[in-house]
Amino acid sequence: MTLKIRYLLLxxxxxxxxxxxxxxxxxxxxxxxxxxRPLLDGTCAGCHNAKLASGGLNMAQMTxxxxxxxxxxxxxxxxxxxxxxxxxxxxxxxxxxxxxxxxSFVQVKLDGVQSxxxxxxGRVTVHRLNRNEYTNTIRDLLAxxxxxxxxxxxxxxxxxxxxxxxxxxxxxxxxxxYLQAAQAIAARAIGADPFPKAFEVEYAFKDDRVRRVxxxxxxxxxxxxxxxxYDLRFSLQGERKEGEPVLFGFWMDGKLIHSMMVDTKPSxxxxxxxYSEAKFRIYLPAGDHVFRAxxxxxxxxxxxxxxxxxxxxxxxxxxxxxxTGPFAAAVEKPSRKKLLTCDLASGKPCVERILSSLARRxxxxxxxxxxxxxxxxxxxxxxxxxxxxxxxxxxxIQAMLVSPNFLFRVERDSRDSSAAHPVTDFELASxxxxxxxxxxxxxxxxxLAETGKLHDSAVLDQQVKRMLADERSAAFAANFAGxxxxxxxxxxxxxxxxxFPDWDPELRDAMKEETRLFFENVLRENRPISDFLSANxxxxxxxxxxxxxxxxxxxxxxRRVELTxxxxxxxxxxxxxxxxxxxxxxxxxxxRGKYVLTNILGTPPPPPPPDVPPLDEAAVGVNASLRDQxxxxxxxxxxxxxxxxxxxxxxxxxxxxxxxxxxxxxxxxPVDSSGVLPNGKTFETPxxxxxxxxxxxxxxxxxxxxxxxxxxxxxxxKGFDEPAIEKAQSAVASDGxxxxxxxxxIVHSLPFTARRGEAGSKVVAQAVTQEVR
Numbered sequence: 001m002t003l004k005i006r007y008l009l010l011x012x013x014x015x016x017x018x019x020x021x022x023x024x025x026x027x028x029x030x031x032x033x034x035x036x037r038p039l040l041d042g043t044c045a046g047c048h049n050a051k052l053a054s055g056g057l058n059m060a061q062m063t064x065x066x067x068x069x070x071x072x073x074x075x076x077x078x079x080x081x082x083x084x085x086x087x088x089x090x091x092x093x094x095x096x097x098x099x100x101x102x103x104s105f106v107q108v109k110l111d112g113v114q115s116x117x118x119x120x121x122g123r124v125t126v127h128r129l130n131r132n133e134y135t136n137t138i139r140d141l142l143a144x145x146x147x148x149x150x151x152x153x154x155x156x157x158x159x160x161x162x163x164x165x166x167x168x169x170x171x172x173x174x175x176x177x178y179l180q181a182a183q184a185i186a187a188r189a190i191g192a193d194p195f196p197k198a199f200e201v202e203y204a205f206k207d208d209r210v211r212r213v214x215x216x217x218x219x220x221x222x223x224x225x226x227x228x229x230y231d232l233r234f235s236l237q238g239e240r241k242e243g244e245p246v247l248f249g250f251w252m253d254g255k256l257i258h259s260m261m262v263d264t265k266p267s268x269x270x271x272x273x274x275y276s277e278a279k280f281r282i283y284l285p286a287g288d289h290v291f292r293a294x295x296x297x298x299x300x301x302x303x304x305x306x307x308x309x310x311x312x313x314x315x316x317x318x319x320x321x322x323x324t325g326p327f328a329a330a331v332e333k334p335s336r337k338k339l340l341t342c343d344l345a346s347g348k349p350c351v352e353r354i355l356s357s358l359a360r361r362x363x364x365x366x367x368x369x370x371x372x373x374x375x376x377x378x379x380x381x382x383x384x385x386x387x388x389x390x391x392x393x394x395x396x397i398q399a400m401l402v403s404p405n406f407l408f409r410v411e412r413d414s415r416d417s418s419a420a421h422p423v424t425d426f427e428l429a430s431x432x433x434x435x436x437x438x439x440x441x442x443x444x445x446x447x448l449a450e451t452g453k454l455h456d457s458a459v460l461d462q463q464v465k466r467m468l469a470d471e472r473s474a475a476f477a478a479n480f481a482g483x484x485x486x487x488x489x490x491x492x493x494x495x496x497x498x499x500f501p502d503w504d505p506e507l508r509d510a511m512k513e514e515t516r517l518f519f520e521n522v523l524r525e526n527r528p529i530s531d532f533l534s535a536n537x538x539x540x541x542x543x544x545x546x547x548x549x550x551x552x553x554x555x556x557x558x559r560r561v562e563l564t565x566x567x568x569x570x571x572x573x574x575x576x577x578x579x580x581x582x583x584x585x586x587x588x589x590x591x592r593g594k595y596v597l598t599n600i601l602g603t604p605p606p607p608p609p610p611d612v613p614p615l616d617e618a619a620v621g622v623n624a625s626l627r628d629q630x631x632x633x634x635x636x637x638x639x640x641x642x643x644x645x646x647x648x649x650x651x652x653x654x655x656x657x658x659x660x661x662x663x664x665x666x667x668x669x670p671v672d673s674s675g676v677l678p679n680g681k682t683f684e685t686p687x688x689x690x691x692x693x694x695x696x697x698x699x700x701x702x703x704x705x706x707x708x709x710x711x712x713x714x715x716x717x718k719g720f721d722e723p724a725i726e727k728a729q730s731a732v733a734s735d736g737x738x739x740x741x742x743x744x745x746i747v748h749s750l751p752f753t754a755r756r757g758e759a760g761s762k763v764v765a766q767a768v769t770q771e772v773r
Contacts, residue, residue: 035105062074123757146184148181157483185398229281232250264300364426495659529700533693534693653689701732709751
């Protein structure tokens with residue numbers, strides 16, 4: 001008998017083997033006909049029939065038998081009914097008793113189906129490190145700042161996230177890039193290779209590689225070839241005859257890394273070319289970086305007009321940056337201090353000790369003698385070629401970084417665990433660390449895993465608390481929030497410069513920072529998730545505060561700002577969210593409505609049908625308001641089924657333009673922000689919309705829990721995950737919908753702490769194994 005036939009026979013239930021499919025018991029069908037069928041036929045079938053099939057549903061197919069055959073479909077229906085979305089506004093609501101009878105019957109039946117199937121934690125395939133995880137793991141393993149986003153292609157996404165195991169494939173091109181990166185990273189970590197002769201690179205404002213950020217600041221992208229010290233020299237053109245010293249700053253990738261006072265009074269140089277320099281030596285990590293140089297909190301220019309700002313006789317400003325180097329650092333590199341824990345000259349025991357410690361952390365599991373011997377072999381090869389022990393260690397690290405044990409998070413199934421079984425403590429440690437840190441487990445997690453204590457509930461809670469307090473949890477805000485709220489897309493949006501001349505990199509970065517800091521605040525202070533919908537505070541610097549027309553915020557530093565009007569509040573009024581949900585030249589009620597349905601209410605609309613007629617862009621705000629245009633668009637019955645849900649939510653955000661500024665008119669027409677939720681609750685303003693959404697906290701909580709489960713597990717949610725989601729939902733509600741309760745419930749859940757084996761049962765696994773042999 002072939003493997004395929006034997007496999008199918010073992011999997012197939014008796015009913016399929018005999019060709020007989022049993023129908024639901026007669027009494028069950030009768031109860032279904034009494035409790036469910038009247039509502040389906042009397043209310044739902046008007047839109048969900050064989051001809052219309054709105055949302056892909058035909059009520060004629062929703063039978064008692066289908067509850068067992070297609071429970072996921074019924075779960076979707078039940079969720080919409082409970083949320084009050086079905087029947088939609090405009091359709092008479094059936095009596096509450098009829099709705100309750102349907103909900104009760106269907107829920108009991110679904111619970112029975114789930115119970116019969118047994119608990120299923122699902123299965124995560126072998127998980128390649130994505131670019132963020134690779135970057136952070138290299139940082140924590142070797143103390144090397146490596147930007148994988150600059151060296152590797154973008155990771156594929158699924159379900160809104162780029163850490164989904166099923167789509168994180170490895171192409172030959174990527175494997176070649178891993179090899180190149182491993183060589184560069186290992187060399188940077190140990191630094192055994194000599195530096196070349198120092199060389200000089202200049203970036204002057206007259207060069208098109210330099211961008212003037214403001215009156216005193218310039219910016220340039222420069223590739224630093226080696227981890228080393230460099231001499232930095234800045235030409236400061238002009239003078240301020242009455243000027244006091246001013247604070248000069250130097251930034252790398254948006255972070256201030258050096259500051260010093262510089263004199264702005266007459267320098268004694270030739271009058272027609274007043275000039276001075278700022279100089280210092282500083283350690284710079286290798287890689288492509290954005291460098292910025294300029295004055296900090298410069299109040300002098302407030303009294304200068306545009307022309308005087310660049311008049312050398314009236315003002316002083318930065319004109320160029322010169323990099324000279326590399327030079328050996330005066331202090332030992334952090335990576336060498338971290339790795340070279342003994343004297344390599346003492347011989348093989350030291351090499352084995354270093355590599356044993358390093359491999360345990362790199363592979364995120366206990367290492368065998370064979371693991372260590374294979375790495376020590378590379379050190380021996382280097383010595384045979386006349387290289388130093390340090391160069392041999394570099395070669396061993398290079399081999400380690402291209403090992404599947406490093407590049408992949410591997411979870412193994414033993415021969416007798418083809419059914420659901422707990423993940424090992426080491427696998428749980430990796431699940432935890434890549435969930436909350438997007439990085440490898442630290443020594444404390446690995447030590448707990450080695451003693452077998454990590455599955456203990458109290459220990460798990462203690463570790464989650466510790467990890468959230470650690471600065472590495474900022475990666476959770478950057479990676480989960482950046483994708484859930486889609487603010488990562490700010491790096492790619494390009495608003496029309498003619499319509500939005502205020503748009504620039506500073507505003508873009510400020511938008512990203514506002515949402516990141518807001519999310520971190522909710523996370524670290526364990527705030528209720530209702531803050532995402534209606535918080536009366538946010539985080540602003542002067543640039544973004546001016547964009548919002550909020551007074552009293554000065555300087556580039558971000559700080560918490562209390563909001564005093566209902567124009568702003570929660571994530572839906574943050575400029576970053578509003579910008580990524582707009583077109584480059586105008587707002588989009590469709591994109592914004594879909595954003596709310598997907599990310600807030602958890603009910604994403606289906607994809608649009610083909611050949612949708614385009615909107616008349618030239619007429620928007622000129623010949624007709626956007627609302628009028630969209631009402632005509634919804635006149636098409638095919639479009640109306642989805643747009644009737646999306647558009648009213650999108651209109652609730654129309655007081656914000658395409659880059660998030662408040663407005664009361666759209667072109668020639670006043671903005672009408674009134675709308676309605678899918679459950680029929682209405683609002684007139686963005687502030688009222690936030691209040692109404694707050695009343696949908698259970699729906700929002702369910703949506704957020706489901707998205708966070710997806711991110712935490714690295715796989716999409718299935719029907720068998722619903723009990724874990726519902727259990728988390730109940731616990732989070734009992735805790736006042738506080739944010740950290742979601743994380744706690746996820747890490748204790750069956751899907752997070754266990755996995756299903758490769759085959760559906762031990763018998764099938766054994767049969768397959770025998771047949772393959």
